[in-house]
Each structure stands twice: as structure tokens, then as C-alpha cells.
Amino acid sequence: LENQIIVIGDSNVGKTCLTYRFCGGSFLKNPEATIGVDFRERTVQLDGERIKLQIWDTAGQERFRKSMVEHYYRSVHAVLFVYDMTSLLSFESIPEWISECSRHSVGPLVPQVLVGNKCDLRESCQVPTSAAQSLADSHNIPLFETSAKDPSEKEHIDAIFLTLAYRLKSNKTLRLKQPSESSLREMRDQQEQDATSCRC
Ligand SMILES: Nc1nc2c(ncn2[C@@H]2O[C@H](COP(=O)(O)OP(=O)(O)OP(=O)(O)O)[C@@H](O)[C@H]2O)c(=O)[nH]1
Numbered sequence: 001l002e003n004q005i006i007v008i009g010d011s012n013v014g015k016t017c018l019t020y021r022f023c024g025g026s027f028l029k030n031p032e033a034t035i036g037v038d039f040r041e042r043t044v045q046l047d048g049e050r051i052k053l054q055i056w057d058t059a060g061q062e063r064f065r066k067s068m069v070e071h072y073y074r075s076v077h078a079v080l081f082v083y084d085m086t087s088l089l090s091f092e093s094i095p096e097w098i099s100e101c102s103r104h105s106v107g108p109l110v111p112q113v114l115v116g117n118k119c120d121l122r123e124s125c126q127v128p129t130s131a132a133q134s135l136a137d138s139h140n141i142p143l144f145e146t147s148a149k150d151p152s153e154k155e156h157i158d159a160i161f162l163t164l165a166y167r168l169k170s171n172k173t174l175r176l177k178q179p180s181e182s183s184l185r186e187m188r189d190q191q192e193q194d195a196t197s198c199r200c
């Protein structure tokens, strides 16, 4: 488990649909709001090497994520920021998501991409590409616009995750944070505790 990609952004931007598309192949029609984090996996081939990517699909809603935040960042290797192209608000939140990452010492060596989702809803688009591009440029993060819904965007979504995978691979020697089984286990325990009991 050396390739953990955390997917973050406001609720309803399509994080679950994007990760499901990448790991499962199809569009998830009626996703429920994510609680805590859902783990998905996909093994990809890079230069003949098999690399297992573990995708952390996190909750956008504050009440479903607050007890988990510290766990998210403990062993993250790459970050995918998502906004909804039809929601200016979700785009305006991106700088906050970026600073949350910085506060948790996700440094410039950690591969990051910015993704505008729902490009199939072109006529309701509220976020001009130029605005997104300048935000991305100011943080030195590549920008992608895509759709989890549009089947013709499937390869594009693969390419987005592969961009992160390539950078993870080439960063291996520079990596600052080490993954650990125990932090994962701790996180699952925490989730169970949150779901079942009061921790006084
Ligand atoms: N038109 C369109 N709708 C989408 C797309 N991706 C997701 N949706 C819809 O957007 C809604 C929210 O999708 P989710 O994937 O659950 O959003 P989320 O970011 O995981 O939300 P939280 O788990 O609450 O943080 C759902 O109704 C999806 O069907 C897309 O590319 N195009």
C-alpha cells in the first residue's frame, strides 16, 4: 500500500462517481453521500510495472468527515482536488481544500491534480476554464476538465489518475511520508467506533 490517492472536494461534486468510474468502469447512477471514507483499488501498468493504486474517496460533508481528517492526511501520497463545473461555490472552495492539505504538511513533492467534473452539463457551466486554469497555475497543479457520466470521458479519467501514478513512481526516492498498515487499521477502528459508540 504505497500509492494512496486521496480525493477531496465539496459534497456533490462527483468524487464517488469519478473514483467508481476509474475503479469499476461504469457510472454510478445513484450514489449516496460518502460517510468518512470509501476505499477503492485499481492496479495499473506503468512501464511494464504493476502498480496498485489505493483511492480514498472522502466525504465532502463536514459532519461526515471531521473525525477522519487527521487520518486522511497521515499516509497520503497524492491528492486529487475535485470541483463541479456547474457550481461556482464548489470551485471557490478549492483554495480552502488546498490550505487544509498544506496545514497537514502535504508539500509540493506530493503529486496533486485539479479536476473540474460534470463537463457533460456544458450549458450550466459556471466555472470558466480560464479561471480554473489560473487557479491551477498559481498552485502549480495540472488542471483537467472531465465527466464521470459521459462514457467517452472514460479514458480521460484513466489518464488523470495515471498522471498521479507516474508522478508517484518517479517521486519514490523523494517521498516524505511513509505508508503504514497500522494507520489504516487505526482509521478503520475509528470509523467503527464513530458508528457504534460514544467515546467519552
Ligand atoms: N451530469 C453529471 N452528474 C454527475 C457527474 N458526476 C456525478 N454526478 C452526479 O452528482 C451527484 C453527486 O455525486 P457523488 O459522486 O455522490 O458526489 P460526492 O462528491 O462523492 O459527494 P459526497 O460523498 O457527499 O462528498 C450525483 O447525483 C451524481 O449522479 C457527472 O460527471 N455529470
Ligand SMILES: [Mg+2]
Residues within 6 Å of the ligand: 015, 016, 017, 031, 032, 033, 034, 057, 058, 059, 060
Ligand atoms: Mg461521495
